[in-house]
Amino acid sequence: MSFWHPFADMAAVSKSELLIERGEGVWVFDSDENRYLDATASLWYANIGHARAEVADAVAAQLRTLEAYHTFGDFSNRPANEVCERLAALAPVDDARVFLTSGGGDSIEVAAKLARRHFINQGQPERVHLISRTHGYHGTHGFGTTLGGIEPNVTNWGPLIPQASVVPYDSLQALEAEVLRVGPDKVAAFFCEPVIGAGGVRLPPEGYIQGVADLCAEHGILLVIDSVICAFGRLGTWFGVERWPDVRPDMITFAKGVTSGYIPLGGVVASGKIAEPYYNGEAPMFRHGATYAGHPAACAAALAVLDIYEGEGLIERGRELEGPLADGVNSLADHPAVAEVRAGLGFLAALGLNPDADAAAPARLVAGAREKGVLVRAVIGGVAMSPPLIADQEHIYLLVEGLRAGLDRV
Incomplete structure (x- = not known):
């Protein structure tokens, strides 16, 4: 084989x-x-x-028009522009911008880099520490493996990325204690699945998600909601985190359901607070991206799937x-x-x-x-x-x- x-x-x-x-x-x-x-x-x-024939037809039509072309620099295509506009309008993120990737693991890498880079842009280069939860799964790339909370997935690789730690998935007090141990002025971001998926479908305790958001806001820590599994209807809302209506994440990672898997696609919804320095020229370019980011056929699949979600409730x-x-x-x-x-x-x-x-x-x-x-x-x-x-x-x-x-x- x-x-x-x-x-x-x-x-x-x-x-x-x-x-x-x-x-x-x-x-x-x-x-x-x-x-x-x-x-x-x-x-x-x-x-x-x-x-679903509708998705196959949309992809086929796109393949006959423009099968693929990169989006580095000033290049773009209509499906990529359209899907980002739709997702930004749907996301519970302030002044949202969308950075496209090829999948969920890619999206975690983007979010981790953006989190650390955000504080460098703010003149706080010491704020690099990332915190995540036991049982959590954030893909298997470099940052994702480091942030993972499923023990067999994170061991036997040798040293992982430094300045990261994992806290019990169900304890707001443990998260607060870790923030204070590391020092709030050293912590960049907290990564959180609304409902932990691959780690065994672990629901958050009552008040946990809102408490996490409040704690992050208190200490100026970026809240990254990993909705790769929970988005696109899995929790009954577009991005899952809307089940806690007062929570406004700084970033949301997504993939999977955005195309219902028909073609791989993922991305990060980033708040204007994070994106604006890149848009107004205050920060150097974000030197990161996937070859297939904004892939026209993948984005055409996503647009067709979004239509089905909306049309069929x-x-x-x-x-x-x-x-x-x-x-x-x-x-x-x-x-x-x-x-x-x-x-x-x-x-x-x-x-x-x-x-x-x-x-x-x-x-x-x-x-x-x-x-x-x-x-x-x-x-x-x-x-x-x-x-x-x-x-x-x-x-x-x-x-x-x-x-x-x-x-x-x-």
């Missing part, structure tokens, strides 16, 4: 892989035409479902479906293999398995659900789910039955 899969035990995968051949709505089909409920929306992104579905999903998954709470159900904020959930289960238990649960025609994703100590926003109650029933079969195997 020549394809080296990401995040994969290749000793096992090289003997057996699941070849996904095609998709249709909430379903995917393997090479033997077995049908599966895509209860993870692939990797949290297939929000509008698979094989899908953004609100994340909030409408959070209750039914929580009810369904909570019906499994008394299963002897289950230690915890994490659900109720957005259309995503997780099952935590009993601590005495062995490390292979999540994989057995995934395999049992797959045999019932349901795809869920193993996370450390359990499984996570995040169906497409076009799912309905019957799909939630099927998901629960698949989970039950997997738990019985555990």
